[in-house]
Amino acid sequence: MIAARPLRWVGRLRPSGKVGLALVLLWALVALLGPLFAPYSIGAFIDQSVFSRPSAQMPLGSDYLGRDVLSRLLSGARYTVGLGAGATIIACTIGTSLALTSAVGRRVFDEAMSRFMDAFTSIPSKILALVMVAAFGSSLGLLLLVTALTYVPGNYRIARSLAVNLNQMDFVQVARARGEPIAYIAVREILPNMIHPLLADLGLRFVFIVLLLSALSFLGLGVQPPNADLGSLVRENMSGIAEGAPAVLVPALAIASLTIGVNLLIDALKRKAGA
């Protein structure tokens, strides 16, 4: 329905929502196609001087080794957006499945799971992620898992409270009385009715996960060389800060524009739904 009249849907967004949507689309495109447009290979040493200013050859200048910042940014965005999106989907799939099981399943499961998740949420997310990175290491696959697991409890909490409320509704009671299996009730009766707030939560988790991932990479505990996400780009060029090099600022601004964009879009969509 939304796809059938895309322009009207976009047209009804408030201006900040349109800006958000544009930023999200931009970064999605960069993540998908970015490396195709990279002027140089990411490892190539282009410039003799390091932290050079933007020029016609290098629109964003050179980094601490004289490599092209634009090319590295285009490929770094792929890691940030890709890992972020992957971890978000894993986190929300696990969190929401457990939440649905809690809501329609046995009371004992709900009690135990909710206690356990409460304990997990009492560990600040960055602390939890640091402990997991120290224990498991930080290869790309493990990073995906660590950032996803960190945000499972938050999603569980939201999804469970939505599902528990829906579980009291008449149409769910009717389905129960019809003798529908529990899985049917969870997936066909409850899930479709909570999909909008869940999608908003999905967007928020994505923002949290991208910020966490960037923070880990910035600390040198995230994506490891030779791979580099946007956070690693900031880290490796920190010595250029005294010169105000674009190599430090641009990747950091890139992360902020991605997360702010998602936030603005969610906010606008929520208000449209609420109005």
Added chain:
Amino acid sequence: MTPSADPGRRASHARLLRMIVARIGVAVMTLFLVSLIIFVITNLLPGDAAQELLGQTATPAQIAALRHEMGLDRPAPVRFGLWLAGLAGGDAGMSMVTNMPVSAVIAERLPNSLLLAAIAALVSVPFALSAGILSAVNRGGRIDSALNLATLSMVAVPEFLVATIAVLIFSVELRWLPSISMLPPDATLLDRLQSLAMPVASLSFVVVAQMARMTRAAIIDQLDRPYVEMARLKGLSARRIVIGHVLPNALGPIVNAMALSLSYLLGGAIIVETIFNYPGLASLMVNAVTSRDMPLLQACAMIFCGIYLMMMLAADLIAIIANPRLRTA
């Protein structure tokens, strides 16, 4: 009749006390579960400290001897019990990298982190409160929309961007402030304040935004209640409604919001302390991760979680005490 002799009041005091004790019980229980989670995660993988300390060249006999000496050959539940008992008694074991007691290493760093967090909290709370109240009172208006956009963007900004921009402006361009926080022991008060300025500003940036949003929500929730309409119908001014009626009722939720966002200082400190080379607990923890110094890491994580839980506990207790209905319900 003296108040304490009033049976109704005594009963409600007893009920209040029971609620507080129950809430403290939940906090202790959660802290225990948290310690279990941290212990399990840090002991999940095979390969242990003895192996790591001795390196590849060690013979199996040497490793076994060291494992025995470090108590690593005991079953996991026993090690968990010993570790927890040690923590409770203030003995968190030896830091593997510095070869000093973990408690000594932490004692050196913890006051610095608390100082940073306390100043950041002092700076953020007034800003956040006024921004939150201002947008709640002007709900739907221009100020509200502008503040909403600003805080919505601020919560999504990575701390290192704020810190980098601060360094760029204040130490590179204006040369007002030092870009790292290394202080000689004989530093003057002014030196100390100067070196704290940028870490505090970077930390407060995101926290203020979060706190303002939650304060706004808490106040708006109150503004929709019937008693506010009653006050309006009585002809009270908007200022009196907010200050005399809404704020006292919203105190619990606001304090809760403050505690939740202040706990964010803990996570934010990790980045900010690292960027500014601030000798606090968070940068110590990052070092512990890099060097895989597990006893130190476990202790740091437990301290952060303990502080977090204490803040949540304090917020809930204040909410219980501030809300007459919770007291007598």
